Amino acid sequence: MNEDISVYCRKLRLSRNFVNNSAVVEKSSPQEYLLEILRLECEYREKLKIERLIKTAGFYNRKRFCDFCFDEVKLPSDVTPVYLKEGRFIEEVKNLILYGNVGTGKTHLATAIGIEACNRGMKVGFYRTANLVNQLSDAKKAGNLSKLFNNLRKLDLLICDEWGYVPMDRASAQILFQVISDSYERRSVIITTNLEFSRWVGIFYDEQMTAAMIDRLVHHSYLLLFDGQSNRVRDSLMKSAG
Template identity: 55%
Template sequence: MLDEEITSCCRQLRLSRNLAEKAQTTDGESHQEYLYHLLGDELTYRNHSRTEKLVNSAGFYNIKTFENFRFDEITLPSDLSIESLESLDFIQERKNIIMYGGTGTGKTMLSTALGVTACRKGIPVRFFRTAALVNKLSEAKKAGHLSTFLKKLNKAEVIILDEYGYVPLDRTGAQLLFEIISDCYERKSIILNTNLEFSRWVNVLYDEQMTAAMLDRLLHHCHLLLFPGTSNRMRESSINDLYRSIAENNRQKDSVQEVKYDDHH
């Protein structure tokens, strides 16, 4: 048996153990056909491993896909179709996506689905809650490792910033976030999720000029997606039944009190 020898050769040639295992089961009518099938399987294995590594290292909190997403509950701009969005044309065009709407309306789900799809097409993605990214940037700067962190971040072709506007930023954090967005301008795509209207962004950054400059860079090449619906989490939660029950009980109590008041008067 040559198993160990083949495995050793694969290791020295930096080929996967998968090739050594497939060598025993691959068929071919000629030596060339056998080798072609074996190498083709190795390429498929490597591509799959690479895309799964991209998904695992992106930082998604959950893995989501377009399946079951309610596109009829959001408003797309006139120049963007569902098909174009799912095909990730905006990444090729170096355009940004801004998703605006209330909490729980599907922004994180859709941005994650876009990110996962990009990873599985071989496109590096990084996903952050905005406050968490700013904390990482601030900590790296204090520790003297900012350039190293930025070098890793720069490998991503898409940066997803979730929950922008939920937490006010200090001046250093705001400046660091601005630098990230400026560096991405016309070079890579940013997907930003927010429940904060543009006129109130200054309340997060506390600097009117920086806010204007950030908006200018984000919106210059951008698709704005609106999420006007109610919270999916609230709608799908059984706590709604509890709220309705409490409200109904209160209405009944109010009705009883009104009847008693009328009887006494």
Template identity: 55%
Template sequence: MSVIESVAEACKELKLSRNIVDNMQKIQEEDRYKFLLQLFQLEIQHRADNRRQRNIKSAGFYNMKSFSDYVYDDLELPSGLSISDIESAEFVRRKENLILYGNSGTGKSHLATAIGIKACMEDMRVGFYRTAGLVNKLLEARQQGALDKLFRKLSKLDLIICDEWGYVPLDMVGGQLLFQVISECYETKSLIITTNLEFSKWVNIFYNQEMTAAMIDRLVHLAPARGW
């Protein structure tokens, strides 16, 4: 057995990446300590890249979008929030919310997706949902007795994106479950909501004035921006 094959076997036994074998043949360094350091650094980078790709895959984005082709001309930002804050996803680390409000076709979903992908690349865990789809998941989990499991999954996320908020009216139970999601996110993670409905019309989605007011209060308390 060659040295390369022996290293491959050792990596398998130690549950290390086969990438180590590939990289050790690429490194041009005679000093054994520097060689080992470079090997470790390449493996760390490899694992980080894989983790980012897993984050993106598990997030559930419907399309891949970036900031490079996004036009900010019609986006109105409040004082204290900059385009840099948005593109760095720094507000997600601060556990702040972002409410993107505007007419259909103004790029709300594009921007939300681009932020979500950036968060994934920054080693944050993201869930992207069409709001009606998330409510359906909640209702199905409730029916199957798996609601706690779904809430535990959601609790592990750093950012939840609710796209197309208010496009489909919810029944009372669905609204209550969505309210529970929002409540459990309060000050523990970030939310991004895209909607074409102003706050005054949200009661038409949830049918309960008190619950709607409480939900808006939780959202806007840590929401730095509304656009368009």
């Protein structure tokens, strides 16, 4: 019987999970039984979808929102942790700029927000900025830049981590500018950086392009300030003291 059920499940593109549930679900009526195994199948597919979104996003680590402490983060008056967790800024197509010293939790929070967005069925792309620039440059050399741009356009949220940590040449800066310009009022962008705006020209070299990029990012954005001590330094000092 299970083998026959499996055959029909394959024809209907139902998962093996459906077959397994059909053997264990017990209900008092055929309608209740059918409803329950269909509900479980939908639940299973939703879990697979979320896992797929998280894997394809490219996170380097899986950070949980509940593990992040906001005590040393200055949020704008109309931004709350719940607002960030629920991804309302993504629905409003607004950006987040996470600025502060190295090791203060910017990447943790950006990752946690991204994973929460995936949990809500949103498409996220997480990139260390230097790696994104390298991918863009390689795609341009290979003649595949339009394909990479099309993939980025499918995102609801683009996360550029470690913005400005590695200098780039003028051609790379111009391609990255195209990505930001293309995202303007189309998708949300999160940037983590330890450089204030006045120093961005040192990354992109061109003052006019730098000003245009800042203008596009800041127009619909919130600035989150991370002014605490480096978590890594703090942890190191605590271990030394112990």
